[in-house]
Amino acid sequence: MNRPSYVKAFFHHNKVNTGLEIMVYMADSVLNLIISWFIQVITDIMAGSLALDFRQTLYLYGGILAFVLLIQVTEYWTFPSFIQKAMNQYKDRVLHDLLKKNLASFSSENTATYISALTNDVVTIEANFLKQFFEIIRMLVLFFGALGLMFYYHLSLTLIVLGLSVVPLVISLVTANQLTEKERKVSQQNESYVATSKDILNGFSVVKSFQAEDQVERVYQKQNHLLEALKKERDQTSIIVKSIGNLASLSVQMGIMVIGVWFVLNGVGGLTPGKVMAFTNLMNFVLQPISQIPQLLGQAKASLGLVEKVSNYLQANTQDGEKYLGNGVEDGFEINHLSLSYDGSKQALLDFNFHFDIGKSYAIVGGSGSGKSSLVNCLMGNFNDYQGSVQLDGVEIKELSKESLYSYLSLIQQTVFIFDATIVENVTLYKDFPQSEIDRVIKLSGLDKLLAERGRDYKCGENGNKLSGGERQRVAIARSLLKDSQIILVDEATSALDNPTAIQISQALLNLKSLMRVVVTHRLDQHLLEQYDQILVLKDGQLIETGKFHQLMAAKGYFYSLYTVSN
Numbered sequence: 320m321n322r323p324s325y326v327k328a329f330f331h332h333n334k335v336n337t338g339l340e341i342m343v344y345m346a347d348s349v350l351n352l353i354i355s356w357f358i359q360v361i362t363d364i365m366a367g368s369l370a371l372d373f374r375q376t377l378y379l380y381g382g383i384l385a386f387v388l389l390i391q392v393t394e395y396w397t398f399p400s401f402i403q404k405a406m407n408q409y410k411d412r413v414l415h416d417l418l419k420k421n422l423a424s425f426s427s428e429n430t431a432t433y434i435s436a437l438t439n440d441v442v443t444i445e446a447n448f449l450k451q452f453f454e455i456i457r458m459l460v461l462f463f464g465a466l467g468l469m470f471y472y473h474l475s476l477t478l479i480v481l482g483l484s485v486v487p488l489v490i491s492l493v494t495a496n497q498l499t500e501k502e503r504k505v506s507q508q509n510e511s512y513v514a515t516s517k518d519i520l521n522g523f524s525v526v527k528s529f530q531a532e533d534q535v536e537r538v539y540q541k542q543n544h545l546l547e548a549l550k551k552e553r554d555q556t557s558i559i560v561k562s563i564g565n566l567a568s569l570s571v572q573m574g575i576m577v578i579g580v581w582f583v584l585n586g587v588g589g590l591t592p593g594k595v596m597a598f599t600n601l602m603n604f605v606l607q608p609i610s611q612i613p614q615l616l617g618q619a620k621a622s623l624g625l626v627e628k629v630s631n632y633l634q635a636n637t638q639d640g641e642k643y644l645g646n647g648v649e650d651g652f653e654i655n656h657l658s659l660s661y662d663g664s665k666q667a668l669l670d671f672n673f674h675f676d677i678g679k680s681y682a683i684v685g686g687s688g689s690g691k692s693s694l695v696n697c698l699m700g701n702f703n704d705y706q707g708s709v710q711l712d713g714v715e716i717k718e719l720s721k722e723s724l725y726s727y728l729s730l731i732q733q734t735v736f737i738f739d740a741t742i743v744e745n746v747t748l749y750k751d752f753p754q755s756e757i758d759r760v761i762k763l764s765g766l767d768k769l770l771a772e773r774g775r776d777y778k779c780g781e782n783g784n785k786l787s788g789g790e791r792q793r794v795a796i797a798r799s800l801l802k803d804s805q806i807i808l809v810d811e812a813t814s815a816l817d818n819p820t821a822i823q824i825s826q827a828l829l830n831l832k833s834l835m836r837v838v839v840t841h842r843l844d845q846h847l848l849e850q851y852d853q854i855l856v857l858k859d860g861q862l863i864e865t866g867k868f869h870q871l872m873a874a875k876g877y878f879y880s881l882y883t884v885s886n
């Protein structure tokens with residue numbers, strides 16, 4: 320997947336609209352040339368150099384108006400359809416590829432880039448690339464057509480025009496690059512602005528509870544003011560570029576009029592007043608593209624840069640394994656000499672060896688920063704650059720396709736995303752399942768009481784704000800059960816819950832006897848810990864003790880001290 324294929328997304332299945340739109344713009348160019356010719360005819364009739372009666376002139380007038388109407392009707396049908404299809408296809412493609420990214424690479428990236436790509440950047444792309452694409456074609460046709468007619472009217476005057484056009488061309492080339500650079504800076508700053516706005520909205524409760532409104536306002540203002548300052552600079556540059564271009568074009572145009580008058584008065588080269596008028600008009604079509612095409616190309620290039628930026632982000636970290644497991648996991652995870660470091664110096668995991676069996680329950684305990692989450696992330700297949708080996712049923716996890724891996728695994732974390740939909744829709748995530756299956760998982764996860772109490776149509780609120788933390792966790796458990804995962808990984812899912820609810824949730828997980836459950840826990844509750852098949856004790860990334868609760872307590876080692884301190 321690379322930049323050209325994203326650009327193709329605008330035009331794919333959009334060829335008829337593209338073709339028709341190109342024809343509309345070309346016809347529009349021809350229309351402009353016809354009008355120049357019409358000016359010549361009318362002026363020469365008035366000056367007595369052309370013999371055409373009034374009726375013939377009226378026919379000409381009617382014919383031109385009909386042509387205008389045809390162009391406008393065709394544009395009404397094609398242009399909005401072209402834009403609609405192009406934008407739909409491009410945005411759909413970006414989101415489709417975004418959803419193909421694996422969890423780890425997405426988590427390591429800045430989501431503001433994608434928000435910006437799907438909101439602000441697409442507006443710029445639509446205005447500066449898609450719309451200008453046809454405009455550039457129109458100008459090119461106009462340029463060559465006008466030049467042809469000018470040569471036809473008067474060779475030497477045309478050569479003088481071309482000579483003088485060098486001035487606006489050079490100015491335009493020099494200034495267009497500056498504009499591209501300013502546009503790039505605006506887009507970059509917009510990304511930071513979106514990131515800041517997003518953080519403020521996400522962290523609203525923290526800001527309020529720490530009374531940090533003033534500080535946050537300052538951070539926001541800094542980003543916002545910088546963005547607006549850069550936009551102002553860009554707009555000013557754009558006006559300077561336009562003004563210089565216009566001034567250069569105007570002086571050339573008026574100069575040519577004066578020369579034209581001299582040619583007519585002195586009878587040079589058979590120039591008529593009509594031809595001078597037409598010539599002056601045609602000159603616009605030569606000078607305008609010269610001063611504007613470099614700018615339009617610059618803007619289009621800057622927009623393609625935005626397409627390239629998102630395509631680079633989408634391509635980053637997308638490597639996926641190619642192996643698939645057969646029908647389900649039969650054995651479990653075999654971990655040998657696993658070491659992992661995020662920064663190349665400190666080890667998050669060090670020489671970790673263990674076997675996780677299917678159908679068994681494991682508690683992972685250890686102090687803060689001991690490597691518990693890193694271990695769960697390894698089991699989720701979120702790293703490719705670990706040392707040693709992590710195999711699921713004999714297949715190295717980084718060689719396993721994520722699609723295959725995720726079909727056996729479910730991860731339950733502290734934050735559970737809940738849609739503003741019914742409880743059942745949140746459990747099924749809008750997929751179809753037999754009612755008996757849904758009823759079974761609702762009961763197993765302990766959601767049946769809630770459902771009976773609130774009803775089937777009860778909406779959970781934005782981000783599940785009408786459910787308690789424990790209820791949200793139960794939804795997550797029900798989802799995993801419905802997915803029929805054989806392995807459930809739980810990372811600190813209950814740490815934000817009150818004690819009785821946390822114990823209920825942990826118990827609900829322990830009751831799922833046929834699944835492999837790997838539960839990271841800070842809560843050292845004897846009644847729960849006694850039920851795990853194995854407890855793994857981590858310290859500084861190393862697995863220092865394993866065993867059942869009573870064995871670890873009897874050993875009076877690190878676990879014993881962790882347990883006694885916490886109780």
Ligand SMILES: Nc1ncnc2c1ncn2[C@@H]1O[C@H](COP(=O)(O)OP(=O)(O)OP(=O)(O)O)[C@@H](O)[C@H]1O
Pocket residue numbers: 661662665666667685686687688689690691692693694
């Ligand atoms: N994305 C990251 N980049 C750099 N270092 C990281 C990253 N994630 C974790 N670490 C470091 O790796 C070590 C292990 O972290 P990990 O999150 O696995 O510990 P943990 O036992 O889950 O901690 P806690 O109980 O506090 O959540 C820590 O020293 C941590 O600072």
